[in-house]
Amino acid sequence: MMAAHLRHRPLDEADLEVRADELSRTGPTIHTRLVTRVAGSVEPSPRVEVKRDGDGWKVDVEVPGAVAVPRPGLTVGTIERVAAPTARQLDASIPTRVAVSTDPEMTPLGSGPVKLSGRPGREYTPLLVTPSDGRHLLGSHAWPWNLTGLVTTSDGKAGSGVLIGDRLMLTAHHMRPSATIARGSWWMTFTPNFDSGNAPFGSSNVSDLRHYDSESDTQYIVGHDFMLCRLFEPMGQHLGFIGASTFDDDWRGMNVWSNVGYPIDVGGGQRPAVQTGQSMEDDYEDDSGQYIETEASLNHGNSGGPFFSWFTDGHVRLCSVVSGETSFNGDVDNVLAGGDDMINLISWGRANWPA
Template identity: 35%
Template sequence: MDDCKARPVDIDRLEDIFRAREAAKERPIAIERHFQVLADREPQVRTRLVRVDRGDGQSHWDVVVEVDGVRAGGRALPPPLRGEASRIPRHRLDEAAQLERLQAHIPDHLAFSATPADWVRSVRRIRDPRVEPRIATTLFGSDDRRAFRDTAYPWSTVGLVETNRGSGSGVMIGPRHLLTVSHVIDWSAPAGFAADWVRFTPSYFDGTAPFGEAYGSHIYWYVQEDGDGFISGNEGDYDYAVVVLDRRLGETTGWMGARGYDDDWDSLDAWSHMGYPADLNSGQRPTWQGGFRVDGSDAAAQAVLHKADVFPGQSGGPVFGFWAGDVGPRAVAVQSWQNSSSNGASGSAAMRDLVARARTEFS
């Protein structure tokens, strides 16, 4: 079978083909945490470490940073992003030419597991919308989302996206490239910039950041969601953006690959999604659902329909699958919208081409 038409692996065969493994090379990593301050002169910074006893026999440390010289009550914001709109491609680029170029990457220092292994309990913080028939439901049948705290690859690649508009989800799609949803981006940027600040924390869980965090510095997009609270028209086909981060965070977390969608895959129980739903754990813990079907087409840009369970906060999380012979999974879309009859993700070949451009211009 042509590699371009190869079928993604059904979820029930996934672990037979992509076997879990431990890290190939154990080594400590360096992480970065950021916060901004407002000061009239260069502040003085002191740091110290405090040992924390949690009774589990592990070495927990509290890293304390003291900043002297901060303006009292001052608020400082992260830097905004530069960028310019990408022209919507008239012709989709050759899929074969992109397959190897947009391959996933697994760092040697991370273990691998095709499905999350460290499950945790969820606490429902927002009532189930299905109990009120006049509220559009986004959950179909039983709620199959499961919260986890696994930091093995590829769960290391997905995380919490924070902006002036609130929070959503996203995935590392290159060495310093974040794929997320357009409607979580604050497009009302200061003069001279394309968008306001974006912060990404991979594997975020209950406030923890095992791989640190990074901020956006540049952004690529086709369509800016207009902020009216509705995903309509072209927004449903192009509700995604690629953010170039201020450091090569993917060398620590790894990254997913990307590819277009083929409508021959509509009948396959091959797809997974991860995100941070606000109704479970107030968006503080990631959830995963796998083995669902999607309804797409060969169109270069499209809304990929599905009935996986989603809630606000999961927007921007990847819809992804695994293909035999690949290193790791590839994203075909990101979660975008929901209504009472279907849920929709935006993506396919045009999304893949936007990822390719960002990775070419910012390596």
């Protein structure tokens, strides 16, 4: 890919440090918004009790006689791939006055990755967590670190996703709950900035799914392993969302990418893990999709999580989502999915699924 086709490039470490004060700002945390769907034909009568809790407050909401249930999804469909890219880079949306940070609050993982048991006398470690593991626990609620969230499905899958539009979440295609879709009733839930049972910005079920028609439900081309999800709740309207960019060959080896996700070996997939200063070592074309190689530490639960960076025009853009692991010229590494087809899918969603 030719760099001349892309107007904006990622900021390297030195540039980001120089512009940190310009791009960051203090501000109030985005307000908490909790939405719960309950079953039944009788209108519920919630009771709210507010109590002092240490240096904060506890808000207890009780809905007598109600049972909380996931809101089932509505449609699952495919779209045709277009011959030419409709755009190469898409902009982000930053809410006014809220806190924005180029450097997230994070703490060490602590006890380290979980050990896995196997055959007697052998120890196993989680797949493709590198010796130079750069992951930390994310402690930031500032934009854009709060835009990635936990994704759970009616198939029992758990992964990661990110807000990419007013009502849009992007994740991996292989997170599709195909078994329950086939049975006629399915759901997916997205909870941004989820941490150990806490949902600081609420959650939303997914109403609609779209991916490319060249993909099947069980066989995924890695370069197209992304899926667009429409949310019932327009969470991006108050949280904002990140932009997107095709990955350029000239960006290989640049330590500019951050990832947030929910790997199984960090808090059992219930805590957000962040790593910054990561690089892409190689990329391969697959029509208008891309396989992108990285040695960043990833694990089950990271699937669908974004790799993103600040760009020269002040926007934050992802270049890919986590797909899996693969072999590049005999070297086994983690692999990401991106490219023009990903940008086209997001563009389609922003045009056809507005808030």
